[in-house]
Amino acid sequence: MKSVVLPAYNKNILRAILSLEIQEKELPKLRDDEVLIKTHAAPVNPSDVAFIQGGYNIVKQLPAVPGFEGSGVIVEAGQHAKDLIHKKVSAFVQTKHDGSWAEYFVARKKDLIILLDQMDMNQAACFTVNPFTAWALMEIALIRESKAIIQNAAGSQLAAFIRTMAKENDIEVINIVRKAETATLLKQQGVQHVLNQAEDTFEEQLTALSQQLLATTAFDAVGGELSGQMFNALADDSELVVYGGLSNKPAIGFGLKDLIFKNKIVSGFNLMDWKRELDTSEFEQVSNELQDKIISGVYTTEIQETVGLDQIVQGLKTYLGNMSGGKILIKP
Ligand SMILES: NC(=O)c1ccc[n+]([C@@H]2O[C@H](COP(=O)([O-])OP(=O)(O)OC[C@H]3O[C@@H](n4cnc5c(N)ncnc54)[C@H](OP(=O)(O)O)[C@@H]3O)[C@@H](O)[C@H]2O)c1
Known part of the structure; x- marks a missing residue:
């Protein structure tokens, strides 16, 4: 072969x-x-x-x-x-x-x-990785009853799944990208909240929007100082879920006061560990639901x-x- x-x-x-x-x-x-x-x-x-x-x-x-x-x-x-x-x-x-x-x-x-x-x-x-990861991450936001979430690498396919799932659940999404052309692309697709991490005022914009929309879950695929920026921007009683390391840099910059006094936590997510916790019938149920939505064109x-x-x-x-x-x- x-x-x-x-x-x-x-x-x-x-x-x-x-x-x-x-x-x-x-x-x-x-x-x-x-x-x-x-x-x-x-x-x-x-x-x-x-x-x-x-x-x-x-x-x-x-x-x-x-x-x-x-x-x-x-x-x-x-x-x-x-x-x-x-x-x-x-x-x-x-x-x-x-x-x-x-x-x-x-x-x-x-x-x-x-x-x-x-x-x-x-x-x-x-099919085997991204749709299930998006589903599992969305479950975290739903359990937290988040009104809004923050996600970076927002031009990714996984991020697109999360946007569609968030819409189905009336959750706002603050999308962070690293290039102006990706921001333009997302806006052309009708995505409302798009921030460019390369802009000078990015951190201020992110904090203001997150506090306004009451974002209490953030999905981090990048790491580096962006992890800390997202974590610090979240509203009180919130969680930053790290699920990727695209920057190849350690996650840094978590505000001490946010950790100690604002009831914020940082967690990690790995699809294989999530899958191990499900029994076969639960996994099949999620799989069939996702396949139905892909077949009907809702998720792509x-x-x-x-x-x-x-x-x-x-x-x-x-x-x-x-x-x-x-x-x-x-x-x-
Ligand atoms: N933990 C898990 O179980 C799990 C499971 C599935 C996926 N993941 C992770 O989910 C993430 C997205 O996967 P995908 O398949 O959806 O990706 P994808 O569609 O292939 O797109 C990758 C995205 O990452 C962006 N990106 C790349 N390097 C970056 C950096 N250094 N800083 C900021 N943005 C960067 C790209 O933006 P540009 O266009 O600007 O390059 C692009 O939007 C990956 O990190 C992947 O490893 C984790």
Whole structure:
């Protein structure tokens, strides 16, 4: 099978991208609880970018095939998964196995989502991570009964899911972006509260708006000093949930008085831990609800470009040059 192979981690993202090789590999052997998926498509996510730089939570023995999720059809299965052959699935691959940037990939039975018939396979490629993360984050805001939330990296696909979910629940969203063009794009889409973190008066604007709208939950995908700025801007009795580290910098600048006297907390969120807490039927219920909304077009992952395995370098460059423009899908 044709695969994208990472020979070595490289902190320099351009060098890491340029080092990727296209190789023919043997089809993998399956364990009893594993299936072989013929790949329809696999996205490029920020976690993949961090992985090839050697900066992600998951470190594999190299050379290895990147790609943590994808969609496709099950073509072969181990003894305990034979009933799944021919099923359309989305799958998550965070084991030590090769990933989804290949013609075929292996996933464990428990990391599969069997798709509803009408589910679009491109949307399915981006289904196992972002929609569930948005759902789980929104649950935190709902439990807190927040009237408003703050989110950064607001041009991301996950942030778009959160905006739609917030609208469904009558929650206002303060959206923070880092580029003027992303702010313009969001405003053109009718998004009301958009702040640019690069502006001199950003912190004052954020605090004023947050206090006015009574924001009591913030979702932080960036880290660095922006974490502290968001935390300090929140109204009393609030929570900053850190779920990403796009700046590669430690979260800093939390106001001591906010921590001690204003009943504010900082927490972390990881989808895999959230999933482990749910039983199968609860997860299926969320999955079906999300799939129904994707099928009806209420929730969508924007896809800016589709590339073949051979065009992986160009695809990654396009993505990194315009991350807010939508996902890049790799299609063998
Ligand atoms: N904890 C979890 O379980 C979990 C699960 C899923 C996703 N996540 C995280 O959620 C975040 C969004 O994922 P996604 O797939 O929705 O992303 P995406 O659609 O690929 O978009 C990435 C976004 O991040 C912005 N960005 C990149 N580097 C940034 C920086 N240093 N400072 C500020 N903004 C920056 C980009 O803006 P530009 O256009 O300006 O580059 C773009 O809007 C990521 O951090 C991801 O790791 C976490």
